[in-house]
Amino acid sequence: MEITREEIDHLAGLSDLSLSDKEAESLKGDLENIIKYISQLNELDTEGVEPTYQVFEMENVWREDDIIPQDADREKLLNLVPAYQGNIGTQDNQIKVPKVL
Amino acid sequence: MKIASKEISAVSLVQEALDKAKKYADYNIFISMNEEAALNRAKEIDAKIAKGEKVGRLAGVPYACKDNFLSKQGATTAASKILEPLKAPLDATAIEKLEKEGAIMIGRVNLDAFAHGSSTENSYFGVTKNSADTTRVAGGSSGGSAVAVALDIVPFATGTDTGGSIRQPASFNGIYGIKPTYGTISRYGVVAMASSLDCVGFLARSAEDLDLLMEICAGQDPKDLTTLPDYYVNREVKEPKKIGVIKDFDSDAIDSTIRGALKQKLDELKSDGYEIVDLEMPILKYALAVYYIICPAEVTSNLSRYDGIRYGYRSDEAKAVDEIFGKTRSDGFMPENKRRIMVGNFVLSSGFYDAYFLKAMKARTLIIQAFEDAFKKCDVILAPVSPNPAFKIGEKVNDPVAMYMEDILSVTLNLAGVPGVAIPVGKTESGLPLGLQLIGPRRSDKSLLAFAGKIGNSLDKEGA
Secondary structure, eight states: OOOOHHHHHHHHHHTTOOOOHHHHHHHHHHHHHHHHHHGGGGGSOOTTOOOOOOOOOOOOOOOOOOOOOOSOOHHHHHTTSOOOBTTBEEETTEEEOOOOO | OOOOOSSSOHHHHHHHHHHHHHHTGGGOOEEEEOHHHHHHHHHHHHHHHHTTOOOOTTTTOEEEEETTBOOSSSOBOTTSSTTSSBOOSSOOHHHHHHHHTTOEEEEEEOOSGGGOOSSSOSOTTOOOBOSSOTTBBOOSSSHHHHHHHHTTSSSEEEEEESSSTTHHHHHHTTOEEEEOSTTSBOOTTBOOSOTTTOEEEEEESSHHHHHHHHHHHBSOBTTBTTOOOOOOTTOOOOOOOEEEEEGGGOSTTSOHHHHHHHHHHHHHHHHTTOEEEEEOOGGGGGHHHHHHHHHHHHHHHHGGGOOSSSSSOOOTTOOSHHHHHHHHHHHHSOHHHHHHHHHHHHHHSTTTTIIIIIHHHHHHHHHHHHHHHHHHHOSEEEEESSSSSOOBTTSSTTOHHHHHHTTTTTHHHHHHTOOEEEEEEEEOTTOOEEEEEEEOSTTOHHHHHHHHHHHSOOHHHHTO
């Protein structure tokens, strides 16, 4: 299956990846080979077969609606935010990001 | 496992492991060492023993941690740049349970970044070398774990297995490894790869040691709602009578050394009175294609959290929000991570979802049924882990499909959720370890390990 450069750019957009031209070209070849391989599934008859989304044997695992104390509190989590640079970082106990809209 | 006692101190055990880790530095096994904290922990345990206080079942036993487990000790990389080592404020449940029994983490070991790979070549921290031949790969993704145990630096290491990542490196290095039944050990605090496939397990030098680690770590965790209620601890062991062999795997696609080792083991079992049952499982031919649809789809979703905002690495160049995501992720992920994210978005995108993702989910049902049918005819299955022994470094790294073929025999278990144990069975003429895997029905892990201990080679007898 041939994949166009436009399709690669579209997938890179969905993937939040900024690819260089070289990377995009190399991924184009890799994806064509991978998709060719996985396309062999087309020959398998799955008419009337129910899909399996997960193999965990239990459903509806209930617990009391209590707050379970965690090691990771607000301060510890905010400490993980990469150091302030440009216009992002932490300020007033919150994460500051560039203008979105 | 050597348990710290008055005869052998925890400090000397830990010091010995740290010394060996330095001696084998050329294998590139460790990403980071935990030297000071490990020695301090060992001193605490020795003091407890001296006072006659109760210590755990792993008191003073050093271990290596695959670097995709979070722990307050040191920092986690997942062998990637994008976590820019993460100093996690929490312990993975599995790590917490091991440490509670007195196990001591001496360091964190290499893997393919985010566990994407079958060779430990896709690591931001370089390639880990095979324990038997340094021109060959360690296997992957738990390559560092396998080599650390095979070189006897530590008696055990933690691992994760999404499509063979414990069993394949275990067999490339001639040791034991277990991928438990899906849901046996909590995944809380473990870097997620593909959530319907990921399992936490261990690599060790004997099946008995694996059994002890399972006794300690198996069971339900309120922090992971995909854990099963305990079925493992102190349960009765059932000896198998009928051994299944998958005829579909007996082809030229599998190296003759591996088929030879399987045949020899089956002959031994037959003469020991076990019944050998031939199984036809033609659906398994499609397992790898199913895996390389489901796995990237789940990878895409799990790796979307690495955005450069809340933790980890952030690109310096980015100014606007979308640039932060795009540049951070492009710089921070390894090429194989990007491939899987892109393939995942392809199989999930509109127009392709039904043809790929939904089709794979249906084929998965057929694979599960094939195993259920097989276990009506036999108690356990004995099969190869990989199509070949350890291959040369660089041989497959530029050909993703050739690398994926490494997983053709191992992914089937993850798709079906059944347990598997890699066992060492011998060596090729040139000295490369050969492994096989025992496969059992769901929740048969304890019996599987008991049988693995019976039929696998003893590492200490070999003097390996």
